[in-house]
Structures are given as C-alpha cells and as structure tokens.
Amino acid sequence: MAIQRHIGVHMSDEEMKNVVAADEAAFASPVPTQMVSNGEYNPLPQTEQQAKVEALIKEMADMHAKKHGMDRRRFLQTSAGMATAFVAMNKVFGPIFDVSEAEAADMEMSDYRAKQLSGQFIFDDQTHFIRDDFNKEGLLGLTKWAVGAKVNPRINEAPMTLARYKMDNYLKEIFLDSDTKVSLLSGAPFDDPSWWLLSNDAIQNACRAVNKMAGGTRMLGHTVITPKYPNWMDEVDRGIAELHPVSWKSYTIGDPFGPSKYAWRLDDEKLMYPFYEKAVKSGINTICIHKGLMPRDYEKAFAGTWLSATVDDLGKAAKDWPQMNFVIYHSAIRPWLADAPEREMAEFDKSAYIQWSTDLARIPEKFGVNNVYAELGTTFASSCVTNPRFCAALVGQLVNLMGPERVVWGSDSVWYGSPQWQIEALRRLEIPADIMKKQGWKTALGGPNSEVKQKIFGLNSAHLYGLDLKLTQGPAFTADKLAAIKAEYLALGGDRSNKTYGYIAKKDSQTA
Amino acid sequence: MRGFLRSSVAALSLALAASCALAQQKDERAGTCADAKSQMEYFCDPARGAGDTMVAVGTACENAKKNVAAACEGKVEADKAYKFDK
Numbered sequence: 001m002a003i004q005r006h007i008g009v010h011m012s013d014e015e016m017k018n019v020v021a022a023d024e025a026a027f028a029s030p031v032p033t034q035m036v037s038n039g040e041y042n043p044l045p046q047t048e049q050q051a052k053v054e055a056l057i058k059e060m061a062d063m064h065a066k067k068h069g070m071d072r073r074r075f076l077q078t079s080a081g082m083a084t085a086f087v088a089m090n091k092v093f094g095p096i097f098d099v100s101e102a103e104a105a106d107m108e109m110s111d112y113r114a115k116q117l118s119g120q121f122i123f124d125d126q127t128h129f130i131r132d133d134f135n136k137e138g139l140l141g142l143t144k145w146a147v148g149a150k151v152n153p154r155i156n157e158a159p160m161t162l163a164r165y166k167m168d169n170y171l172k173e174i175f176l177d178s179d180t181k182v183s184l185l186s187g188a189p190f191d192d193p194s195w196w197l198l199s200n201d202a203i204q205n206a207c208r209a210v211n212k213m214a215g216g217t218r219m220l221g222h223t224v225i226t227p228k229y230p231n232w233m234d235e236v237d238r239g240i241a242e243l244h245p246v247s248w249k250s251y252t253i254g255d256p257f258g259p260s261k262y263a264w265r266l267d268d269e270k271l272m273y274p275f276y277e278k279a280v281k282s283g284i285n286t287i288c289i290h291k292g293l294m295p296r297d298y299e300k301a302f303a304g305t306w307l308s309a310t311v312d313d314l315g316k317a318a319k320d321w322p323q324m325n326f327v328i329y330h331s332a333i334r335p336w337l338a339d340a341p342e343r344e345m346a347e348f349d350k351s352a353y354i355q356w357s358t359d360l361a362r363i364p365e366k367f368g369v370n371n372v373y374a375e376l377g378t379t380f381a382s383s384c385v386t387n388p389r390f391c392a393a394l395v396g397q398l399v400n401l402m403g404p405e406r407v408v409w410g411s412d413s414v415w416y417g418s419p420q421w422q423i424e425a426l427r428r429l430e431i432p433a434d435i436m437k438k439q440g441w442k443t444a445l446g447g448p449n450s451e452v453k454q455k456i457f458g459l460n461s462a463h464l465y466g467l468d469l470k471l472t473q474g475p476a477f478t479a480d481k482l483a484a485i486k487a488e489y490l491a492l493g494g495d496r497s498n499k500t501y502g503y504i505a506k507k508d509s510q511t512a
Numbered sequence: 513m514r515g516f517l518r519s520s521v522a523a524l525s526l527a528l529a530a531s532c533a534l535a536q537q538k539d540e541r542a543g544t545c546a547d548a549k550s551q552m553e554y555f556c557d558p559a560r561g562a563g564d565t566m567v568a569v570g571t572a573c574e575n576a577k578k579n580v581a582a583a584c585e586g587k588v589e590a591d592k593a594y595k596f597d598k
Contacts, residue, residue: 189594191575199596226594228541235594254542258572259551259579261541295554304543304549332581 126410341387375409
C-alpha cells in the first residue's frame with residue numbers, strides 16, 4: 001500500500017501512531033509546553049519539567065483570569081497570558097527569560113509592553129506554506145482540525161482540510177497574529193517529486209500578490225535550486241532571467257526527509273562554482289542552505305550522505321566565494337532534540353560544543369570569512385521550549401563566536417502556528433551570567449529591543465536583502481495596507497490562536 | 513574434455529561480462545550498496561519508529577529502497593528535473 005504523507009512530514013505510519021496533531025492535543029499555551037515537530041525530526045514526549053510548566057501556567061492563568069473576569073483560554077491569548085507562560089518557565093528552568101510576575105498579573109502593564117514592541121522590525125528569514133494542489137488523502141487523517149472548545153472559533157469555521165498549512169492561514173498567523181513585518185518564503189525538493197513543496201513560480205506569484213495587496217515589501221521569495229538534478233542550471237538561469245528571487249534555497253542533503261541520491265557539497269568546484277559565478281554576476285548572491293536536523297543514529301540512517309548535512313563543506317566555499325553570502329538554516333544543529341536535552345546541555349557545559357552548530361560558529365575565525373550566517377528556524381523554537389538554558393547557550397555561542405551581525409531570525413512558520421511566542425521568547429531571552437563568565441563571552445543579548453536583538457530580528461536580513469533601513473525603522477510597516485488590515489483585525493477582536501501545527505508525542509508513548 | 517573446457521571458459525567470460533555491465537549500471541549517488549542497505553535497515557524498520565529519531569518510513573523508506581535497488585541491483589529510476597506541471 002502506498003504510504004501517503006503530508007508535505008513536510010516524514011514520520012512513519014508507526015511513528016504517527018505515537019503522535020497527534022499539536023493543535024488538537026496540546027494545552028493551548030501561549031508558549032508550547034511540549035516540543036512540536038515540523039516533521040523533520042521526531043517530537044520528544046513531554047518532559048517532567050515541561051509538565052511542571054504546563055501545570056504552573058494553568059494554575060497562574062486560572063488565578064489571573066478570575067481576577068480579570070475571563071476564562072483561562074481567553075486570558076492566555078492576552079499579553080499577560082504570554083507573560084504568565086514565561087514566568088512559569090523561569091520557575092521551572094531558572095531565570096532565563098526577562099519577565100516579572102507583576103507583568104503576568106497586570107494586564108495594563110503587559111499590554112503596554114506589547115504595544116511598545118509591536119513596531120519592532122522583524123524579518124522572518126524562513127517561512128513555508130504548501131501548494132494549493134497538494135491533496136494527499138493520508139494527510140487528512142494526520143492533520144485534522146481540532147474540534148471542540150480548545151480551538152479558536154475562527155479556525156473551526158474552516159473544514160478539516162489542509163487549509164491551515166496554506167497561504168491564507170500563513171498570512172493570518174504571520175502577519176496578523178505576530179509582529180513579523182517581512183517574511184521570506186521558501187520551498188523544498190524531495191527525491192519523490194510528489195512531495196515538492198512549492199514551485200519557484202508559485203513562490204514569486206505569492207510575493208507579488210502579497211506585496212501588491214500591502215502596497216510595499218512584505219514578502220520576499222526564494223528560488224529553489226537542485227544541484228545534481230537534470231538540467232538544474234536551467235532553473236538557475238530562469239531564476240535570474242525571469243523569477244528574480246532575493247536569494248537561492250537549497251539542500252545539500254538532497255532530500256530533507258530521507259537519504260537522497262542528490263546529496264552534494266557546497267565546495268564541489270565542478271558542480272557549484274559555475275553556479276556561484278552566475279549568482280555573483282546576477283547580483284543574487286545569497287544562498288540559504290538547509291543543514292543539520294539529522295536523526296540520532298544519522299551515520300546509519302544517512303549512511304553515505306550524512307556528511308552533506310554538516311558544515312564540513314562550508315569553509316572552503318565561503319573562502320573561495322567572498323562575494324557570496326551563505327545563510328545556514330537551522331544553524332546546522334543536529335537534532336539533539338531527539339536525545340535528552342539535558343545530555344546536550346551537559347556536553348556544552350563540559351566541552352562548549354554543540355553538535356554541528358559549534359562547527360558553524362567556528363568557521364568565520366577558522367577560515368577568515370565574514371560571509372557566513374546562522375539562521376534560527378526550528379532550532380530556536382524547539383530549544384527554547386525543551387531547555388531554555390541550552391537555547392541561551394546556543395544563541396549565545398552563535399552571537400559571541402560569529403558576531404551579532406551574523407545571526408538571523410527565522411521561525412520555520414507556519415509549521416508552529418503564529419510565530420509570536422517565538423518572538424516573545426527571544427525578546428525575553430538572556431544568557432545566564434554563569435555561562436557568560438565560564439565561556440568568556442562579552443556580548444549579552446540584552447533587552448527586548450537591544451541592539452543585538454534588533455540585528456538578529458531584522459537588521460541583519462535587511463542588510464542582506466538590501467531593504468532600506470530607514471524604511472524598516474520608520475512608518476513603512478505601520479502605514480501600509482497590510483498594517484491597516486491588521487489594525488482592523490485587532491479592532492474586531494482578532495486573537496492569537498495559540499495553536500501549533502506540528503505534531504507532539506502522545507502521552508502513552510512517553511515511555512517508549 | 514576440451515569441448516567442455518572451451519564452453520566453460522566461454523560461459524565464465526559471459527558471466528564476467530554481464531557482471532561488469534551490471535556494475536557499470538549501478539548508481540551509488542546515495543551511497544554504496546552497503547550504505548543503502550544501512551539506510552533501508554534504519555528507515556524501513558517500523559519497530560524503530562516508536563521513540564527514536566527521524567524515522568521517515570514514508571519518503572525515507574521509499575528513498576532507501578530505491579537506493580538499494582540502484583546501488584545493489586543496478587535498477588535505477590530515471591531522474592526528473594525540478595519542474596512543476598502548470
């Protein structure tokens with residue numbers, strides 16, 4: 001029997017028995033209290049600490065909600081509800097997030113803070129939606145909409161379809177329910193063509209439609225390139241001549257969801273250097289590369305190809321092509337998430353090494369290059385939920401070894417629902433003083449709108465993609481049509497759904 | 513006896529030639545035959561899926577099976593350009 005699977009999901013049928021759609025089963029917390037998978041790795045069962053966080057959130061939310069005369073669900077959709085979640089995380093994981101109990105209790109205070117930060121320039125460097133004609137039957141069983149009281153009534157109006165992953169909901173989650181100002185839309189190839197995410201034409205069509213509707217630049221798009229595929233350079237030529245992407249997207253591993261016959265290396269002179277030459281000449285000189293996110297037993301699972309998922313090929317390519325920019329998606333982190341996060345944190349405490357992301361962080365110094373960037377999609381989302389201290393160490397290492405100018409924000413939306421909780425997490429995240437001291441780091445992350453965070457959230461990407469920095473700090477994103485739509489949406493009571501659209505482990509699989 | 517030897521040598525030559533031809537057709541882009549078998553063993557094992565890492569028995573198992581066929585048996589699927597039907 002052919003196994004049909006949702007685009008972006010590569011867990012087996014057997015694995016799928018152990019997970020449920022996150023929006024259906026997870027407690028609708030402003031910040032997930034359990035790791036959510038984008039399908040590129042298995043979600044961990046809820047840990048004991050995460051269960052404590054969830055219980056605390058419920059307890060505090062019930063208390064605050066009662067004072068404000070609302071139910072828990074409604075309270076958790078407010079800024080105070082978001083603050084409550086971070087207070088709970090601090091109580092369990094230690095003081096990693098900058099938040100006070102007063103903020104959780106005082107809606108006026110939390111609303112004021114949220115309003116003050118709502119204009120912050122946030123450029124999401126990695127986003128996805130799926131093509132409209134993707135209609136595999138098996139997907140319906142995997143991604144059915146939640147029913148009942150836990151689900152946003154607005155979402156419930158839609159039938160149980162793939163719509164949540166499609167463009168309409170993407171626009172809502174990213175541009176209406178979060179402070180994101182500009183997104184970069186991506187795609188992905190698979191060895192099985194029926195899984196291809198979006199065509200390069202569809203990406204550009206979406207950008208044109210959104211930007212026309214907004215009356216400004218709100219969405220930028222990739223052109224996916226597929227080295228080793230037949231005639232792949234023809235698509236490069238077409239991209240340059242017709243599509244005009246802002247950057248290229250590719251997968252050195254070939255297929256993100258399985259061992260591929262199209263794995264390749266960035267430093268393959270015969271294969272890639274003619275491409276770099278064309279890219280530089282065209283002015284489209286930034287390439288975003290999926291790296292990392294490998295299973296625990298990657299040497300067996302990806303025997304013969306796994307090296308392509310590391311940054312082993314990056315230093316030489318970056319040095320040979322200083323005119324190119326190499327944006328490394330997921331910061332090349334190997335999915336330690338499949339292992340116990342505590343083990344990874346212990347390894348960092350011992351050796352200051354995080355598998356593969358540290359290799360990335362060391363490249364600028366090792367090769368004397370400044371054209372390599374670390375992108376945080378999925379890596380940040382999952383680590384800040386499972387082990388905030390590890391998340392702080394990870395981001396801290398990237399910032400301190402590569403420089404705050406070389407780290408770019410990405411959320412991997414729309415797989416995790418609205419990225420607002422991720423944005424809030426980075427705004428509040430700080431590197432613990434003991435880690436700073438032990439590692440000898442000088443650069444702290446700072447307050448929610450610190451120079452470092454402004455760079456990560458948007459200024460670095462604005463620089464990469466030639467956006468006018470005066471515009472990004474001015475009224476451009478508060479005065480266009482999309483901003484007007486958002487204002488109207490909020491005035492009509494638009495509320496964040498607190499939904500995550502990946503998969504979480506079933507409770508009865510936690511001991512598996 | 514001489515006839516038997518002659519025909520045996522001829523048969524051996526043919527077998528060797530066929531083997532060489534088969535070897536030339538093998539596709540090891542996704543790894544050697546041993547690599548591909550390792551991939552298949554990992555991704556096509558449903559028991560591994562319960563609590564393990566990225567076990568993508570869907571696309572990954574299918575990929576691995578195709579990789580085994582290509583690297584071990586010389587059964588190679590034609591490549592398709594990354595091009596969408598309009």
